[in-house]
Amino acid sequence: MKNILSIQSHVVYGYAGNKSATFPMQLLGVDVWALNTVQFSNHTQYGKWTGMVIPKEQIGEIVRGIDEINALSECNAVLSGYIGSAEQVEEIVNAFHYVKKRNPNAIYLCDPVMGHPDKGCIVADGVKEGLINIAMPQADIITPNLVELRELSGLSVNNFEEAIEAVKIILSKGPKKVLVKHLSKVGKDSSQFEMLLATSEGIWHISRPLHNFTKEPVGVGDLTAGLFLANLLNGKSDLDAFEHTANAVNDVMETTHNAGVYELQTIAARDLIINPQSHYKAVKIS
């Protein structure tokens, strides 16, 4: 059994952060050690929530506790997502280094969740800078959306060609793999949902249907990052992991769309996460 230390948000109601990613990763046969950066009533895009950010000390304490029962060497990867405070960024990177001491093969996937004013995703001040300056250089894999791609690369990214330039810049800053979760306005076809995967082997592009939601579900990025990592730990190639992730997420989106609801339907789509019914293929573009 492969194990992922997943450091991201917990929402009591609905699906975002660890609530979105844990169950799907487990469905792929990978266990998840969920360490919550915040415990909120619901995700922030409702515009209001209750709950608390965990004190930053908890991250190191929990990892030390796992080490004290001699289990830290069983950790194969650290995944970080929604972070509760600027100080937590350094603690997360330290946690990864602690894991690496016990398992030198462990990898770090950073989903650089940043605030998104248009969508109403609210993230604490200083987290963005921490992701750029502290987390990105240490990450093996990074999974930006368009806003995050701009921030991490420093480019304004106004079209597809600039998105390619931006992923190449990120590959020169530490990460070995960059998965763009959603090209959004800089995709090739505005009627599609498009993603990119860039590694030292090349760049792949995938398109899948864009469903028309009155309110777009939250937690999709968390689901995408988690599935990509679980697929890689299962030994899939980068390309197979990318395609399975895109198809599984598509099927969750379609299930959610057909149900006419706002919260992501990962439970209803459980069989589809394991065996997606869609088979969109990635195309190598460079």
Ligand SMILES: Nc1ncnc2c1ncn2[C@@H]1O[C@H](COP(=O)(O)OP(=O)(O)O)[C@@H](O)[C@H]1O
């Ligand atoms: N197939 C789809 N059709 C329509 N919207 C989608 C589809 N897949 C994902 N989305 C939406 O696209 C958005 C992706 O958001 P974005 O900010 O680019 O990345 P992230 O998922 O990290 O927030 C989310 O609002 C999600 O609900």
Ligand SMILES: Cc1ncc(COP(=O)(O)O)c(C=O)c1O
């Ligand atoms: C508490 C919480 N966790 C995680 C996320 C990230 O969600 P997404 O996967 O849509 O980027 C959000 C976004 O608003 C959030 O409010």
Ligand SMILES: [Mg+2]
């Ligand atoms: Mg996101």
